[in-house]
Every structure is written in structure tokens, then in C-alpha cells.
Amino acid sequence: MQDQSPDLAANEPDPWDGDPRLPEFFADAWVAVRTFRDYLVEEGELRGLIGPREIPRLWERHLLNSAAVVPYLPQTGVVVDVGSGAGLPGIVVAAMxxxxEVVLVEPMERRVAWLNDVVARCALPNVEVRRARAQELDGAIEADAVTARAVAALDKLYRWTxxxxxxxxxxxxxxxxRAEGELAAAAKAMRAxxxxxxxxxxxxxxxxxEPTRVVTAVRRVRGVR
Incomplete structure (x- = not known):
């Protein structure tokens, strides 16, 4: 997404820390999301998951940004987050x-280890972590929704997901x-x-x-034009 937040130095505090709107917004998910954020601050840079300049802007750029997808997801059923990486948006989605049932799909072993640590630390019983690429799971998963953040251009992402x-x-x-243009460019891939x-x-x-641009597309019911 286009970043219009201040270019904060790594040692600066996050301006959202202590903001009373955060626990109000996250509601019942607050403890898990705050625990996740604190773990990212503690271990994220050390594990190569986030850069040092991301630490002072975790709330707005990453956690609130991830929460923006939740209204477009089903409340129940299977949600698969592909290329889950540090757990964005998958961990936030699972907490909210x-x-x-949230399945985090990530091919890199060290990131899978991180995700399993986060799931345990945040006490998220509704999460399963799978080490795989999305295209390797065709026939192994039937999801009600798939999420992706900064994984690939839409034409490629649609073929995978x-x-x-x-x-x-x-x-x-x-x-x-550039979401609108990317969606238009993916029209042929969508049909396919x-x-x-x-x-x-x-x-x-x-x-x-800043608003988050969320792009949705629906899997056509086969046999229906």
C-alpha cells in the first residue's frame, strides 16, 4: 500500500502507543493483537521479519492495516492467508x-517457526500453520476466503489462490x-x-x-454463467 505515514526513525516511539481507540477498536481481540505487536517489537527485527523503521509504525501501517480486511471475510468457515510471512494479516484476522478456522500458509521454514511461536504466545486455538506454497495446496484446501498481503500482482495471485x-x-x-489498474490488468486471469x-x-x-485498498473477487459457482 502507499505509505503516507511519517518516516519515523527506528528508535522513535509508535505514536499510537497508549491510544485508547486501539483497545476499543480491537475489542475482544485486543489482548491477542497487543501480544502479537509486542512480540514483533521484541523479535521481529532479530528474525528478519520487519525492518527497524517499521517498529515505530506497527500499529497503523501493519496491524490496523491488516484489520481492514476483516469486514470482507466470513465470520465462520475456513480463511486461508497465503504468504503469511510475519503473520500479517493472518494473525490479526484470527484474533478478530x-x-x-484460519490457515496460515508460508513456505519459509524460519517464518513457519515464527508463526507457530506467535500462535502459542497469543493463545489462538483457531489457527493452523502449513509450510507450503499456495499453488501446492490445490485440492488439499477448500476455503471460504483467501487473504493475501504484498504477495504478488493480482493476475499471478489469482492463478495461485x-x-x-x-x-x-x-x-x-x-x-x-494502483489497485484499480492492477484489477483491470488481471481481467483475463480472473476469467481463466x-x-x-x-x-x-x-x-x-x-x-x-489512511484507508486500506482491499480488492475482492468471488469464485463463480460452476455451471452458473
Whole structure:
């Protein structure tokens, strides 16, 4: 996404720390999300998951940004986060959707180890971590929704993720300022994999934060034109 937040130095405090709107916004997910954030501060840079300049802007640029996808996801069912990396948005999604089964898909062993540590530390019983690439799971997963953040261009992402989504399910991607153009460029790929109704949404979490561009597309029910 396009970053319009201040270019903070690594040793500066996060301006969102202590903001009372955060626990109000995250509600029942607050303890898990705050624990995740604290763990990122403690270990994220050491494990090569985030750069030092990201630490003072974890709340707005990463955690609130991840929370922006939640309104476009089902409250229950299977949600698969591909290329989960540090756990964004997957860990935030799991904390905010406790009745959903969230599968974090990540091919790198060290990141899988991190994700398993986060799941244990944040006490998230609704999460499964799988070491794999999305394209390796065709036929092994049937998701109600798939999420992705900074994984690939939409045309490539749709080829990887559409086979994981059940008929009527949704691919939900977080994108930057060029989301509209990227969606238009992916039209042929969408048709090829049975995705329809592509839309770009500007999602706001807490008023005053930069909107997150969320791109949704629905897996067509086979046999229905």
C-alpha cells in the first residue's frame, strides 16, 4: 500500500502507543493483537521479519492495516492467508474472527517457526500453520476466503489462490494506490480461473488513518454463467 505515514526513525516511539481507540477498536481481540505487536517489537527485527523503521509504525501501517480486511471475510468457515510471512494479516484476522478456522500458509521454514511461536504466545486455538506454497495446496484446501498481503500482482495471485476457494468464496487482497489498474490488468486471469465481481474497496479502521485498498473477487459457482 502507499505509505503516507511519517518516516519515523527506528528508535522513535509508535505514536499510537497508549491510544485508547486501539483497545476499543480491537475489542475482544485486543489482548491477542497487543501480544502479537509486542512480540514483533521484541523479535521481529532479530528474525528478519520487519525492518527497524517499521517498529515505530506497527500499529497503523501493519496491524490496523491488516484489520481492514476483516469486514470482507466470513465470520465462520475456513480463511486461508497465503504468504503469511510475519503473520500479517493472518494473525490479526484470527484474533478478530475467533469462530473462523484460519490457515496460515508460508513456505519459509524460519517464518513457519515464527508463526507457530506467535500462535502459542497469543493463545489462538483457531489457527493452523502449513509450510507450503499456495499453488501446492490445490485440492488439499477448500476455503471460504483467501487473504493475501504484498504477495504478488493480482493476475499471478489469482492463478495461485482461486483453486483454493470454494464456489461462492472470496479472494481478498490488500493492495496499494494502483489497485484499480492492477484489477483491470488481471481481467483475463480472473476469467481463466473462474473469478468474477472484482471490486476495489477503500477500508478505514479508525477515523484519521489512511484507508486500506482491499480488492475482492468471488469464485463463480460452476455451471452458473
Amino acid at each position: 474472527l475467533p469462530d473462523a 482461486a483453486p483454493l476457494v470454494r464456489d461462492g468464496g472470496t479472494v481478498v487482497a490488500m493492495k496499494g494506490a 480461473v473462474g473469478l468474477v465481481d472484482g471490486r476495489v474497496h477503500e477500508a478505514v479502521t479508525i477515523p484519521g488513518t
